[in-house]
Amino acid sequence: MLYVNSLRVPAVAERVRKEFADILETDAGRLAEQIALAEMLQAVGRGWYEELAPHLRQRAEELTGVTPPTPPPERDPDMTVPPPRATVATKGSEETVRLSSRRLVMRGPEAGDIDWVTTELQDLEIQRNTTVPSPYARADAERFVRNANTGQRTKFIITESGQRAGAISLHMHDKRAPSIGYWIGKAARGRGIATEAVTRVCRWGFEDLGLPIITWSAKVGNEASRAVAAKAGFQMEGTLRLRSMSQGALRDCWVGSLLPHELRDIP
Template sequence: MEPTALTTERLLVRPYVPADVPEVHAACQDPGIQRWIPVPVPYRRDDAEIFVTEKTPAGWQDDSEYNFAVRLKADGLGGEGPLGGEGLGGEGPLVAAVGLVPRGTDAHEIGYWAVAAHRGRGYTAEAVLAVARWAFTEAGCVRLVWRAGTGNTASRAVAEKAGFRIEGVARAGMEHRGTLRDCRVGALLPSDLGLPSRLPYLPTPEPAAVSAGS
């Protein structure tokens, strides 16, 4: 897949470039990210460099994963936090990250994290929606899956804000740091966003209403 940049009202959602390394490194020092996201701990500068300059380009090249840096537009209203706010030329600061992984021929799984200084402003959900639309219209996705540990209420809030329907809890549904954990699972379909699907979808009929006399 050719690396693709997306835009929203407030954000630039684009593949990583080497200049992103310092902010990725700083963001991943956050204990909240390290608790839920499978990043190396401790997270060193080398880890950020490998992710940005090696893993991300390789993922786009072999279609194994598509990683996006999420930055405010230069005129965004996000303000500055402890990580600084200057960003790159013509761009504001890094506010989040979104990743998309193909799972078979039809489904993709989405994951994300938010920079601590920029949480609570809806940036991550806005970026997730942009990536979801791209996945449905350009990447052949017909079902977008979200998973997160059952205690990760912030991730669930983002998923629900982006329109995901929570489908249940999968026992031992994800591995994190060598341990299987229960996780919540949700999904977003093209039809949820008013988009056509590459394959037809026949949902389960709603149960017939029981009449008062039955």
């Protein structure tokens, strides 16, 4: 993925090829590169990485001596209008991102959300299965709203038909891959809201932010979160022992990750 994204800038691609020459110049390395290019060209046919298409085809022709065909579009024939991209709104001196999907709107947390967040996070199931403070106080909700889009976190309130349903966030980390987290209020569960929200935020991360990977983790036993991640396309990678803090104690957690071409469309 690093190499493929480097194709945007020829000088960067050349540097990457030099640094990984011992791998890329072997038969196995050339085969792996061809497979990666083929997968990315298939993704182009689904409407992703369109700006990379000329570089991908050029490199594929250099490797094989054959100009690769343009893959036929694989978009949903019932989808006459492409999914809306992110919109950016200005609030005071800050810019907040607003995302929309088939049923949902995801917007930045506001002061008017504080009481609702406080009430929803009294749910012991959310406290057990996430890293939110336990017990959860109104001051915690105030902090959630105040720090919603500062530093390396982007947090959203998930709404359906104007009604709040949950929260979701995309976290950037200095020395490890980006990660996603989410919770859904009790009244909104069982309707596929979490899966739709996760898919939309991940697509924003890949297409608008250019992320190469997004990671997921959940406390062992949180089957609902695991099912949501799997439906979105996350690949389960294993269990980490005593790695996540919840309710004042370290817990074992499941981990997984998602690459751009693995993201699934929600029907």
